[in-house]
Amino acid sequence: MVTDQxxxxxxxxPTGNSRMSELLVFLTIIVxxxxxxxxxxxxxxxxxxxxxxxxxxxxxxxxxx
Numbered sequence: 001m002v003t004d005q006x007x008x009x010x011x012x013x014p015t016g017n018s019r020m021s022e023l024l025v026f027l028t029i030i031v032x033x034x035x036x037x038x039x040x041x042x043x044x045x046x047x048x049x050x051x052x053x054x055x056x057x058x059x060x061x062x063x064x065x
Contacts, residue, residue, distance in 0.1 A: 053059075
């Protein structure tokens with residue numbers, strides 16, 4: 001069931017406490033969470049390339065033997 005308890009009327013501005021809380025959450029996401037996600041994505045891609053090259057060899061023309 002949806003309630004209207006936490007919804008403020010449109011003519012009422014958010015309080016300073018809720019704005020500060022929202023800013024704190026935003027900064028936490030920007031400073032801590034996104035860098036960890038970025039390192040994980042780049043590391044995961046590097047790991048997958050490394051595994052691929054273990055099975056299929058490095059890129060480039062085939063070696064002549």
